[in-house]
């Protein structure tokens with residue numbers, strides 16, 4: 001039974017799938033301090049958070065069974081990713097579920113700042129009828145600078161066009177073609193601060209984006225700029241902004257996020273007549289909270305059940321088109337790694353992988369992670385190695401990983417060759433996906449075979465002589481081991497040969513020892529996949 005801790009308020013409807021899962025127990029404990037979390041996290045396999053819970057290195061260390069931290073939202077700045085990666089804890093987020101909601105909040109803030117809505121509301125409910133102080137500006141015809149043209153920034157740009165705004169965008173990944181497609185002007189930060197009437201930021205907070213709008217930018221900024229930050233506190237320097245508002249450079253600002261949340265009671269934004277604020281509400285709609293909770297719950301369930309998953313933050317993302325090609329190979333890759341690691345003698349020094357055929361044309365890094373996981377799991381334990389930490393663990397153990405690709409795959413559309421080298425041996429296995437038959441091991445060392453990579457296998461090496469197959473079958477049968485499938489591979493008639501037996505249950509070691517006593521039988525090895 002997997003235990004999942006939900007430590008922030010997350011939509012009940014969104015986590016229903018987890019609650020309903022027969023192999024999962026969900027416990028909700030919002031508002032825990034770091035110490036409280038450290039004290040209990042050891043019991044849980046998964047942790048679900050929004051932005052309040054700080055998942056620190058201490059929490060990760062105490063999370064002895066923790067496999068995954070799921071962030072119901074985009075930003076993972078409350079999670080120590082480095083510590084998670086080192087411990088093989090997968091961190092996933094839900095990047096798509098709150099895009100529209102946050103974009104709409106940005107618009108609400110932009111319009112509120114353009115028309116002084118919060119200030120006018122306060123006066124009106126206070127009994128004053130003041131129509132002179134709140135003359136606003138139109139959005140139509142104004143230049144909107146968008147810093148960060150990712151998911152949210154792009155949606156903001158689309159809607160701003162409907163308001164008749166001219167959009168200038170900056171993003172290190174924004175190409176001329178994409179800008180043209182979006183109907184926006186590709187600009188620099190400097191162009192935007194000098195020319196825009198409105199500016200909105202939609203980047204993550206990184207060392208590069210921290211204070212990307214600060215005193216030097218305010219000094220050259222177009223007078224009367226209105227600024228919105230619904231991304232992360234700290235992208236715009238708060239002190240420099242207050243100065244610029246006091247100097248009349250900034251006509252208005254709308255902030256949903258703060259450098260430190262919640263802001264101190266004497267934070268200068270809270271009393272400033274030109275600055276309006278919301279308490280990090282960008283993603284707070286019923287729809288978004290449901291969406292992100294559903295997305296993250298599904299992926300957490302996949303991870304707990306050892307199924308393929310998406311949106312891991314501490315692994316390189318796999319584009320959807322590549323994922324659809326690679327996904328069928330995940331399990332095969334891991335099994336090839338596991339198979340060959342059970343054959344090799346001596347400490348593995350090199351894992352050499354060759355992708356051939358169609359697989360040579362896509363980024364196969366994710367498959368390599370599965371192969372390395374398969375190799376290392378045999379020695380380090382399947383619960384200690386996953387696709388997040390497998391490469392890190394291999395590097396830590398000075399295992400050299402060599403990856404090659406070959407355009408043509410001999411006899412197959414695709415193949416994966418995994419070769420392990422130690423000081424004393426080199427062993428190899430080749431696998432493929434056979435249309436209509438699924439994954440297959442098609443070569444073991446120099447012997448051609450056709451074996452389904454699953455279950456309990458016995459690999460026998462022997463001399464190709466009449467009667468061997470019968471004697472192996474009889475011995476196993478006499479010892480209650482039922483053979484489900486058998487494959488024989490040989491180089492030459494009468495030469496060395498191998499036999500791969502798929503058996504219904506693991507044979508006792510003494511049965512394997514008896515096998516090796518049979519005439520012309522050289523070795524027998526059990527392999528569990």
Ligand SMILES: NC(=O)C1=CN([C@@H]2O[C@H](COP(=O)(O)OP(=O)(O)OC[C@H]3O[C@@H](n4cnc5c(N)ncnc54)[C@H](O)[C@@H]3O)[C@@H](O)[C@H]2O)C=CC1
Pocket residue numbers: 073074075076095098099102147148149150151152153170171172173202203204205206208209212230231232256257280281282283284
């Ligand atoms: N207020 C709230 O409740 C919410 C806030 N957010 C925040 O909004 C921000 C944007 O989210 P998404 O659009 O989903 O992320 P995204 O990853 O789709 O887009 C971020 C973009 O910023 C760009 N970027 C990175 N460094 C940059 C730089 N120096 N200058 C300009 N652009 C740069 C990236 O290339 C990327 O295209 C994130 O910080 C996220 O945490 C997201 C949802 C809700």
Ligand SMILES: O=C(O)CCC(=O)C(=O)O
Pocket residue numbers: 050051072073074075076098280281282283284
């Ligand atoms: O969970 C929340 O409400 C915060 C959302 C957010 O900031 C994000 O997804 O990056």
